[in-house]
Amino acid sequence: MRSTRATAAIERLNRRAEGHQYSMVVTSGGFFKLRELVAGECKEIGEPLDLESFVRFVDAQGPQKAPRISKYDAAFAKQLVKKS
DSSP: OTTHHHHHHHHHHHHHSTTOOEEEEEOTTSOEEEEEEETTEEEEEEEEEOHHHHHHHHHHSSOOOOOOOOHHHHHHHHHHHHHO
């Protein structure tokens, strides 16, 4: 199903943004809308977007997860700084 990627993006956003509840709506034209539940009312965030744009938009919302850095990546970055 087309909306699986969009649904997964909403799930990730809900995990990152504790205390907020987000959902999505698919319009008859195939566009996606992001909604936030605030005090029992749905508030639309942004405008209707196609699937790719919607997933990028949702991933940019809320607090961002810090990327994992392995000890090898950290050592490599340290070597790059020494050479500069």
